[in-house]
Amino acid sequence: MQINHCELSDFGAKLLAEYEISGSGIENSYFKGRNRSGYVHYMNTIGLKTLKLPMVFCGRSAHEIAAAKTRLDAAFLGKNELYMDDGFCYTVMLDDAGELTWLSEQLAECEYTLIGYQHGPLSVTVGNNPYCWSTVPYTDCILESTVSATASEYAIGDAIFYNVSQNDVLTMDGINRRVLVNGGPATAAQCEFVRMPFLVPGKNAIECTDQLTVKYYPVYL
Numbered sequence: 199m200q201i202n203h204c205e206l207s208d209f210g211a212k213l214l215a216e217y218e219i220s221g222s223g224i225e226n227s228y229f230k231g232r233n234r235s236g237y238v239h240y241m242n243t244i245g246l247k248t249l250k251l252p253m254v255f256c257g258r259s260a261h262e263i264a265a266a267k268t269r270l271d272a273a274f275l276g277k278n279e280l281y282m283d284d285g286f287c288y289t290v291m292l293d294d295a296g297e298l299t300w301l302s303e304q305l306a307e308c309e310y311t312l313i314g315y316q317h318g319p320l321s322v323t324v325g326n327n328p329y330c331w332s333t334v335p336y337t338d339c340i341l342e343s344t345v346s347a348t349a350s351e352y353a354i355g356d357a358i359f360y361n362v363s364q365n366d367v368l369t370m371d372g373i374n375r376r377v378l379v380n381g382g383p384a385t386a387a388q389c390e391f392v393r394m395p396f397l398v399p400g401k402n403a404i405e406c407t408d409q410l411t412v413k414y415y416p417v418y419l
């Protein structure tokens with residue numbers, strides 16, 4: 199296992215084979231009339247997966263092991279990328295750092311609990327009909343276009359950019375929640391939108407005068 203491309207062994211730890219990765223939490227919204235047999239399903243809310251990672255720490259002393267765990271705790275803070283031996287990546291945050299259980303002065307165990315989502319490598323395509331391999335209903339994405347001709351209004355999906363010039367680079371970044379014009383933040387006068395862009399599973403159609411560069415991480419239930 200790697201944390202942000204750093205080997206777990208760099209922290210003096212090893213992942214035990216008994217680790218667990220749950221399915222995504224799913225919450226249903228529905229209506230069922232009182233004492234009626236049927237129901238109307240409105241939507242699913244997709245939650246995050248839970249990763250339970252039992253680890254063993256080895257060291258020359260109890261102090262060395264405790265120091266190694268502290269460094270691993272710090273590495274798990276914030277938003278991180280895990281690379282597991284199942285071939286998937288996981289964007290995770292720490293939920294519980296656990297406590298050391300001492301087997302000897304040179305050996306201790308601890309279980310970390312993290313929550314996050316499972317995904318594949320970054321997908322980059324050119325065109326206005328990208329195919330999305332995700333299995334979640336909506337996948338955040340980045341849409342980028344280079345303007346071919348000066349225009350007072352220019353559409354990228356649901357977003358409208360105003361007073362654009364030829365060769366302007368316009369970016370709707372639904373992953374990092376940014377709107378950019380030529381690499382810098384757009385002002386309220388430059389762009390109007392209701393929501394950040396996303397893709398649905400399968401083939402998508404995105405309105406734009408010019409060809410788009412579409413970037414996204416396939417996310418799996």
